[in-house]
Amino acid sequence: MRKVLLVSLLGLVMSGCATYNYAEKVKMVSFDNELQQGKSIGPIRGEDCTWTILGYQLGGRPTLDRAFINARNQAGTLESAGWKSSDKSTKDQIRYINKVQTRPDGFNAANIVAKNCIVVTGVAYK
Numbered sequence: 001m002r003k004v005l006l007v008s009l010l011g012l013v014m015s016g017c018a019t020y021n022y023a024e025k026v027k028m029v030s031f032d033n034e035l036q037q038g039k040s041i042g043p044i045r046g047e048d049c050t051w052t053i054l055g056y057q058l059g060g061r062p063t064l065d066r067a068f069i070n071a072r073n074q075a076g077t078l079e080s081a082g083w084k085s086s087d088k089s090t091k092d093q094i095r096y097i098n099k100v101q102t103r104p105d106g107f108n109a110a111n112i113v114a115k116n117c118i119v120v121t122g123v124a125y126k
Contacts (some may be wrong), residue, residue: 023064023102029122030096031072038095038125046071047105049117064102067120071097097122 048066051058069075072094100122108114 023100023120026100028096028098029068029100031093032095034095041094041124041126044071044074044094044097044122044124046075046120047117049106049115052114052116054112062116062118064118064120067102067118068097071120071122071124094124094126096125098125099123 046067046069048062048064048070050060050062074094097120100120102118102120105117105119106115
């Protein structure tokens, strides 16, 4: 009995745990504490991406928090890939996002070049 418990516990420990960087059924994400309703600026998209070239991953895995930061700063493709920093001032940033959706995105070109992304979409308000 002890061996069975030990083996099952060892198997559980060796398998590890995985966390997923996706949000489901989120109605609103706010970036500040202001309670007044903002002005809609329309649909917004933010992403965090990682490139893989010849099997070597360039940078860390894409994360949900960086995708939200890039959505808030309205960052472009280079910012979301981590190759350039966004120069947006705080007055140009989004205050909150309604109807938030996240999804994985990217491509794999025969394991030569691959792009893995987390994409955040929603309706932005300032």
